[in-house]
Amino acid sequence: MSDSKLSRNWVADHIARLPRSGIRDFFELVNTMDDVISLGIGEPDFATPWHVREATIYALQKGFTSYTSNLGYMPLRRSVCRYVAERFGATYDPATECIITVGVSEALDIALRSVLNPGDEVVYHEPCYVSYAPSIAMAHAKPVAVVTKEETQFALDPAAVEAAITPKTKVMLLNFPNNPTGAGLTADDKARLAEIAIRHDLLVITDEIYEDMTYGERSPTIASLPGMKERTLFLNGMSKAHAMTGYRIGYACGPQALIEAMMKVHQYSMLCASSIAQAAAIEALENGDRARDEMHREYEQRRNVIVKRLNELGLPCLLPRGAFYVFPRISGTGLTSDAFARRLLKEQRVAVVPGTAFGACGEGYVRCAYATGLDDIEEAMRRIGRFLATLG
Amino acid sequence: MATQQLKQDILRLLRRNARLPDAEIADRLAVDVAEITAAIAQMEADRELLGYSAVIADGALPDGEVSAIIEVEVQPERDGGFDRIAENLSRFPEVLSVYLVSGRYDLRLAVVGHSLQDVAHFVASKLASQPGVRATATHFMLKTYKEAGIQFHEGEDYERLKVVP
Numbered sequence: 001m002s003d004s005k006l007s008r009n010w011v012a013d014h015i016a017r018l019p020r021s022g023i024r025d026f027f028e029l030v031n032t033m034d035d036v037i038s039l040g041i042g043e044p045d046f047a048t049p050w051h052v053r054e055a056t057i058y059a060l061q062k063g064f065t066s067y068t069s070n071l072g073y074m075p076l077r078r079s080v081c082r083y084v085a086e087r088f089g090a091t092y093d094p095a096t097e098c099i100i101t102v103g104v105s106e107a108l109d110i111a112l113r114s115v116l117n118p119g120d121e122v123v124y125h126e127p128c129y130v131s132y133a134p135s136i137a138m139a140h141a142k143p144v145a146v147v148t149k150e151e152t153q154f155a156l157d158p159a160a161v162e163a164a165i166t167p168k169t170k171v172m173l174l175n176f177p178n179n180p181t182g183a184g185l186t187a188d189d190k191a192r193l194a195e196i197a198i199r200h201d202l203l204v205i206t207d208e209i210y211e212d213m214t215y216g217e218r219s220p221t222i223a224s225l226p227g228m229k230e231r232t233l234f235l236n237g238m239s240k241a242h243a244m245t246g247y248r249i250g251y252a253c254g255p256q257a258l259i260e261a262m263m264k265v266h267q268y269s270m271l272c273a274s275s276i277a278q279a280a281a282i283e284a285l286e287n288g289d290r291a292r293d294e295m296h297r298e299y300e301q302r303r304n305v306i307v308k309r310l311n312e313l314g315l316p317c318l319l320p321r322g323a324f325y326v327f328p329r330i331s332g333t334g335l336t337s338d339a340f341a342r343r344l345l346k347e348q349r350v351a352v353v354p355g356t357a358f359g360a361c362g363e364g365y366v367r368c369a370y371a372t373g374l375d376d377i378e379e380a381m382r383r384i385g386r387f388l389a390t391l392g
Numbered sequence: 393m394a395t396q397q398l399k400q401d402i403l404r405l406l407r408r409n410a411r412l413p414d415a416e417i418a419d420r421l422a423v424d425v426a427e428i429t430a431a432i433a434q435m436e437a438d439r440e441l442l443g444y445s446a447v448i449a450d451g452a453l454p455d456g457e458v459s460a461i462i463e464v465e466v467q468p469e470r471d472g473g474f475d476r477i478a479e480n481l482s483r484f485p486e487v488l489s490v491y492l493v494s495g496r497y498d499l500r501l502a503v504v505g506h507s508l509q510d511v512a513h514f515v516a517s518k519l520a521s522q523p524g525v526r527a528t529a530t531h532f533m534l535k536t537y538k539e540a541g542i543q544f545h546e547g548e549d550y551e552r553l554k555v556v557p
């Protein structure tokens with residue numbers, strides 16, 4: 001670090017070692033520009049459904065503004081456990097096997113901090129959400145990435161996972177449907193990964209924040225498979241499917257001993273999630289299916305349009321099985337992901353995220369989010385068409 | 393023949409925006425455009441899709457247009473119940489909608505006219521005098537806030553960050 005004002009290097013070694021996100025400058029550039037159409041936004045463009053916002057206001061009016069139990073407000077834990085049982089096929093006891101967190105972000109952080117000793121290894125897959133490797137490193141463990149490839153629909157190959165396992169491996173971290181590729185896990189994949197986890201005595205942490213946004217067939221969570229409940233932490237939250245990113249509510253379900261350990265970290269670092277946001281989450285889980293499904297239908301239709309357009313433009317792109325991202329291949333343009341994104345932004349004012357933000361293996365791809373209205377998506381596609389034409 | 397699912401998907405889209413081009417419906421639903429056109433024609437022929445109308449802001453049409461909601465209490469008929477009188481009332485061009493409803497009254501009409509007098513005249517001479525109509529209550533409309541799922545005031549507009557990983 002070159003900051004000469006520091007009289008001493010105060011920054012902890014493991015933090016200093018975290019790679020500085022190479023696309024930070026790019027983000028900052030985008031945020032200063034006008035009339036940009038952004039396909040770079042990983043959050044719903046829908047406002048939180050009104051009934052949920054109205055419930056938030058009611059919670060405020062009632063004065064529901066105190067701390068809640070460290071594990072979370074019991075009625076919300078009950079709603080979460082009912083929802084997880086019905087939608088994901090795994091049953092948990094709201095009293096002991098569920099904790100409410102500040103987003104899946106916190107759930108992931110405290111899960112990793114609760115289970116990892118220095119030097120332990122975590123097997124995960126790339127391309128993946130930007131915070132995985134840093135979160136593992138902040139827990140003093142070693143991230144071990146397995147690459148997923150376009151040729152195999154960005155599916156996670158259980159054999160590749162097994163090959164990455166060493167005696168130090170403690171955790172298998174999964175995120176399907178995947179940010180940024182949109183790939184999913186079939187019931188068969190889940191069974192094979194479960195079998196590997198059991199054979200190597202690993203803990204599975206499954207971040208299913210996009211599972212409610214699966215298009216087509218769904219299968220029960222890996223946590224529900226035989227022998228898995230006792231070795232799985234199931235993470236989910238309100239941000240995506242319920243369009244509640246700013247509320248910051250997530251949750252973890254798992255074996256009592258692990259929830260207890262996570263509760264310690266949570267209690268000493270966070271105390272509890274926002275009470276009014278917890279009240280809002282109850283409303284969303286109890287009465288929000290209709291609004292969730294309506295948004296889901298809209299995402300599915302935008303997915304159909306954007307996939308068709310990108311392929312027509314000559315940027316090959318798979319049909320996502322879930323979430324709201326497509327991951328087209330741009331290597332045919334001869335540009336790197338970063339150059340493609342920068343030039344597209346400067347020349348045509350469309351923001352996409354370079355694939356390398358999600359791991360080195362994202363080179364040659366960009367991520368486009370379709371959490372944006374269809375008119376903007378169509379206009380962005382026209383602009384990308386013009387951009388490609390200038391490349392010749 | 394279009395599947396029931398496809399028809400429902402098309403109807404949902406048209407209910408939100410009746411001007412959606414067939415090509416966009418096709419792209420959204422990942423179906424061939426010819427299939428969409430055929431399904432719409434079939435639903436029109438089957439009277440599942442009865443028409444298309446616009447949602448118009450107050451005052452956008454020429455001055456002097458007034459509308460009213462009229463609650464109508466009706467003596468149902470021994471055979472036919474409310475149908476004959478409701479269908480009769482539907483024939484008047486100034487009647488925009490007719491619903492049979494549960495509750496304190498039976499039929500709920502929306503009526504337009506050029507002036508208050510115009511609507512009053514319709515109520516007195518056409519509506520109240522129909523055999524079977526026992527009572528009416530007329531509510532002139534003052535301002536529209538929402539119609540056909542569309543809000544008339546500007547929505548809130550919170551700008552998201554432009555890039556979020």
Ligand SMILES: Cc1ncc(COP(=O)(O)O)c(C=O)c1O
Binds near residue numbers: 129175209237238557
């Ligand atoms: C895979 C994945 N996990 C977790 C998160 C964070 O979600 P939350 O808002 O619940 O913290 C995101 C957000 O983009 C994500 O893509």
